[in-house]
Amino acid sequence: MPSAPTVIQHPPRREGLGPPIAAGVVTALVGFTSSFAVVLAGLQSVGATQSQAASGLLALTLTFGAAILWLSWRSKMPVTLAWSTPGAALLASAGMVDGGWPAAVGAFLLVGVLILLTGLLPVLGRLMGRIPTALAQAMLAGVLLPLCLAPFKSLGTAPLLVGPVALCWLLLLKLAPRWAVPGALVVALAVIGIHLGVNGTYLPADALVPRLEWTTPAFSVEAAVGLALPLFIVTMASQNIPGVAVLKSFGFTTPWRSSMVMTGAGTMAGAVFGGHAINLAALSAALAAGEEAGRNPGQRWRAAFVSGLAYLVLAVFSAALVTVVAAAPPGLLEAVAGLALLGTLAAAISSALAEAEERVPACITFLLAASGLSFGGIGAAFWALTCGILVRWLLKPGPLVRKARGSGPRAPRQ
Structure with a gap:
């Protein structure tokens, strides 16, 4: 009887470092280039000068880059962080608060404290969870709407400058979606380069060197209520919570407490240099x-x-990058930022209107946030969320109505 063939067991082939290195570099390139224009627009809108905005961009990148190293190594999970892109859009729509740039920096510092407390105090996390998702997304959509209109407005005023950027974005959205915004940014930088060459403009060499610029924070009730609180809510609802969901979809459990502590501390450290907020990447x-x-x-x-x-x-x-973008023709930076936010706007509108009973409060929240209403020195985002919650409470059926809706003709007994 022939003997059974001998099966040679080979050790499992070890996977090289090529895939994680490539994926890590792509993650950073896409994350940075796809939204840094939004960050610059937001910081400058609340009063930052060019050098202060450059400092803020540098502080954000340094803090969440360093935090990624610690969190991923310590947890042995692919935890990535980013700056708050929806938060930057909120800043762009809010405009300058009373007290100017120092008051905005004070609001950034307060956001860091709130994020840190969210990691340390579970009750704060539960309180955040009670904010209706539809209203938070409607507020975000209203904040994003004016920015997302910018590319289309710029097409009317500067079609030869914005047209190639929009066309590149659209083609890459079809062929390679993740590179749509970075590709549009490359075209925008090429347009800026041509514009500078035609006009004979030269960039100062000292402006190309990165440096951190300290701003002593100032604190005010208006900035805390009108800027810090909406920025904290948008960052939590549109970045941290979706970031947890993304990791969960790949089978990873986010180290919530350490992530909130690190991002809160990182936000506080970067705030005095102009950084608005860092968070889990989504x-x-x-x-x-x-x-x-x-x-x-x-x-x-x-x-x-x-x-x-x-x-x-x-x-x-x-x-x-800040120096080159500052020399851009009017409307070009806003167009790139608007294109970068179109996907976020679509997702926010879809989430806000997903449930029929939430649509009226969500629409009111959306319209108020998009209106730019400012009252008592407090911006539209706060009033939009406040009014949306109030309308939702007023329209919510009372116990008698719910009982009446639940009652009906009973089926006859057999």
């Missing part, structure tokens, strides 16, 4: 947590770690 998180980062889920934390290193490298170029 959209770019999938790049480091998915199969593109490696077949072995247990090793994908390396992709997040590499992205942290890449962000620290990109921070070196932050001042140069």
